[in-house]
Amino acid sequence: MNALALSVLPRPMRLLQRYDDGEDARHFTFQLEDIRAEDAGMMPGQFFMLVLPGCGEAPFTYVSRPDDQGRFSALIRRMGKLTEALFELQPGEVLGYRGPFGQGWPRFYGKQRILAVAGGCGLAPLAGFIEDVARTRSGTHLQVIYGARHVGARVLSRERARWSGALPLIETLDQAGPGHRQGTPLAHFDTVFGQAPPDAVLCCGPEVLMEAAARECLGRGLRADQIWLSVERRMHCGVGLCGHCYVGDSYACRDGPTYRYDRYRELLRRSGCARELDRGELRHC
Amino acid sequence: MNAYELNSVEALRAHLAADRRLYEPRPDGQGGLHWQTVAADDAQAFEPGLEPPPFSAKAFFFPEREAMFRFERGRFVAVEPEPEAFTLFGLRACDLTAIAYQDRFFARDGHYQARREAALLVGMDCAASCTGGFCAALGSGPAVGDGLADLVLIPGASWRLLVNTAAGRAAVSGLDLKPAPRDWTRAREQTRQQAAAEQGDAAPLLAGIAALNAGRVPPQTWEALGPRCLGCSGCTSVCPTCSCFAPLDLPTDGGLRRERVWDSCLYEGFQKEASGHNGSPSPGDRVRRYWFHKFGDGFKREFGRYGCVGCGRCDRVCPGGIGARVVLKRLGGA
Amino acid sequence: MIEVVPSICSYCGVGCGLGLRVQGDRIIGVEPQSGHPVSQGQLCAKGWSTSFAVDPAQRLVHPLIKERGAFREAGWDETLDLVAEKFREALADGGPTAVGVISCARATNEDNYAAQKFARAVLKTHNIDHCARICHSPSVAGLARTLGSGAMTNGIVDIDLADLILVIGADVTENHAMIGARILRAQDRGAKLIVVDPRKTRLARLADWHLQLRLGTNIALINGLLHIIFAQGWEARDFLDRRCADADALRRHVAGIALDEVVALTGVPEDQLRAVAHAYSHAKAAFLAYGMGITQFQSGTxxxxxxxxxxxxxxxxxxxxTGINPLRGQNNVQGACDMGCLPNVFPGYQDVADPAHAAKFTQAWNTSLPTAPGLTSLGMTKAALAGDFRALMILGEDPVLTDPDQNHVARSLAALDFLVVVETAMTETAKLADVVLPAAAFAEKDGSFTNCERRVQRVRRAVPPPGEARTDWQILGALAQRLGQPGLRWPDAEAIFDEMVGLSPMFSAMSYAKLDRHHGLQWPCDGEHPEGSPLLHAERFPLGKARLLPVSQVAPAEVPDADYPFAFTTHRLHFHYGCGSMTRRSPLLERETPTGLLFMHPDDGRGMGLREGQGVRVSSRRGVLETRVHLTDDVPAGTVAMPYHFKEAPCNRLTNDAQDPSTKMPELKACAVAVTALPPGQAPRRLEFDEPAHERL
Known part of the structure; x- marks a missing residue:
């Protein structure tokens, strides 16, 4: 079998444990049965295909990368048939795994200032990146703004508790009660940019939020090539063949899901969405 | 590349069919024209007619339904294709161009390549244009391009045969072939020009492609085309370069079989995510996306040519009357 | 190795040609047939997805017998013995009026011929019917009274010859897509297109005129048009004189109609009425097509x-x-009627009450035949509820999902002593059966279908049936043998067709060989029309002179009120067919629409604070269901609509079974419902039958 054949054949993995982690969301730990060298090389922001026999497969991002036992975790929200069936599974059951796929977040070296903007479940694709910075103390200055609809909608509670001791984490809610910040992540850009503008911004969340955050950054003097987004698409093959995840003439599973904002805009412009872009509407092509 | 006189196409066909299964487009008497098996002793004359078969040769390499793996007792088991050797006899230039395009697209797909390696391609120049074809405008016909087929049939006062590849040479070994006179290329070029001229002025079509890539197509044009797309999947099914697929899990005794099945980007659900979010929510968005995939310069950069080979099948199969020729003219303002 | 077998699409009544792509024992896809006179090398989404519908992976492959509430697999002999015994008991207990057969508008002519022969010659009852009852029985009845024959008067090819096309109550691009495509092509070459429909269908949006009439006001609208036509002297006087009787009654009737009342009733502006009246009456050739937006009303006839x-x-x-062209729903609903799967006629529309016809069939079938009139399918279910009906065979239909007032249907089937269902896949109806028999699908048998333009076309066996599945006619033959009637043991489908041809004058010049040569033949095909009849009534009508019968507007039996404030109608989607038992097996078609939708105008949605896709509870006086709302101006404000394909949201739990008095056609197109929002984020549930249906009352 060639490399591609290997990457389209699922590997078995077991569901080890799961716990509720946000509204209609659960944190799952899986264990790969046979471990390969490339497993530990996964980059935060990449994704894997979860195969649920009889229900098809769907892409999810890693919260933690596979360890030397093949264990890794993922945050999954109940959305459709596959996730509903997944939520019913008991620990010990066998599923399929393919990955890692796609392009992760860029690597940063040295004393750079990074801003991570996350909304809702969009915190999950950023989790690995935040975790790495929080753990390695590489000198990178990372600031995180996390927005959710309300207190109960927040995900990754254990991770957030850990990070808040290690790096500046601003949490904000659409519907805030006493003791919580109110507003979208954008409402706190003054605070963040007031200290010093970041060298790079990573965004993940609803596309409306990402587009608004990117525009806000441009308005505050950042260049488009300092901004990265992680887009969501329907994906089936993960290797740029099945066609579902196109963004213009690129495939999000192969060339994304992480796109640098200037390249993302160029993709949309090239595929006939220029007018929507100019009007500030976020539509995909 | 060697050119020979071919006294009898049928004798060549019989020779090839003796070694491996041979398919040729044949009418079925009920309005259909399909790739059908022709036995070595088949006496029927080779009469290709003007029209290509409505279904391209794509499915020989990328079948509409294909098993990829089985899941049994907690294990995933790959299903590998085991294709028998076969010959496609009488492939048109457009379809050969499409095969070359898909060779590139599926370069790392084991299933595609296994089938592809099992095939001997016998091409055929078109002596005259089919109705609705515009291969000349897109550089994919009416004569078979260099290196696209193992063997090429050249029509004329008498048939000639080009032997292009080692596989082609091996396939015709044992046949008594006499070299063609030196001027065979001139006659071939004349036929090509004549057939190309029958397709009419390419300018309105090229203007459409130019408008598309220059971002000169107003959104209203796509929104007007949208309701004429019934989402039938006909265009993507007959298009010789369309390659999108979806997974299908089918239960088997004690497990399941995963197939990949042809999909169509004109379906509303093609990009719809579990959350309900859809990257191309309106019919006009989907029609635009489809034609960008065929004529977008970005894809041309990646695959060396446009995804459309000008075979005209989408114009024939579209219930809403918005195939490539119609759409390009509209985009170009004609 | 791939082989392509030419056949006919098994979905709607258009009858498109398709080539079945066969690999081994499986159909993996289809190819279009460029030279087919109906489809001309095109197909709709359903046709393209045929391979999934007939996939053996999800088919019934063994006979099933229900014991203690659960099915077990059984052999054919055991199962058929049981079915024969149960029918014998039912006959002994209740007589021939207490048993019956509901045949299948999707099965072949040969299967349908066998079904009616089984009912009449074996069970000795005329209790034989099929689903035409709920689609076009008013066409048959209405056109019988005005013309003398109730099928499309012209062919599909006539669309190419029309300079005006008038579509009433038919969503043609979605339900008869290749006819819709032909209409769009006609418009491209300059023909005018008029659509009369309460919904903004795709065709309505593309039409030259869309008369968006209020639900259930067809007669008012047409009478309004006639009022204008006669008042202006636009009627075809010469034609009326030569070809019609008694035009004066209609002339007087429509003269008495006040146009402003028509406008008020229908909601269609007067200038539109005038423009359309002028265009239709002045067209050189106007092709009129209609669908269930005409027939599925208590005023259907x-x-x-x-x-x-x-x-x-x-x-x-x-x-x-030109012509009056009812667009038939199912691939062989025309054929099921033609074959006599109706309680009142033998094959070829030969009246069972006519002693000469009865004598002919008695002699040909060499057995006594019943004299008592038969029951319709709804008559049979009503008799079952009343305790007067014992045993029923249903072939390939799913009335639990497709008939009105679902709770009623389920209760009546439960009231039977014995129900046997012959099906290709497990359906909601089959789940209620005592015995389920596995049937061959269309690609697994030889036979013929008759499309809506009366074209009889051949289908061919491309693959063997999966497992132990058999054709309907083989099953009926083996059962008949057990019940003492050997006359249903045919060697092949062609023998059945030949028997039918020999007994039905309107088919007398047909044979399989001739159907092959001509891409099918349109009936009547007899000594006078050896090549069939593309065009009916060119010289005379079956009645001699046609009749113009004054009719008056009848409101739907149930109209919106304070308790149920929305007008409710049902429709179909391009991607689905019937109860979804075939289309929903395609991963691509299934992906298109999430388990049912309620179509509602955005203004109504705003008024109720609903968001796109939010869960809603829909209730009528008969039932309740939950589904998701789709906000669209496809429907006018005040009217909501649901497609009927989804067992998760069975809209026929809501519909009304008020009936057309002459045909018993239920009023599926109009009733009144209430809609309440589910809390945001709460998914609609699949409600079981016994949930309280009348909570608002």
């Missing part, structure tokens, strides 16, 4: 008569490019 009045008054019939 009168609606058809009104349509007929319009065409006759303008002389738009009997010529190429």
């Amino acid at each position: 009168n609606n058809v008569i009104a349509v007929s009045n319009l065409a006759l008054s303008c002389g738009q019939i009997g010529r190429p490019g």
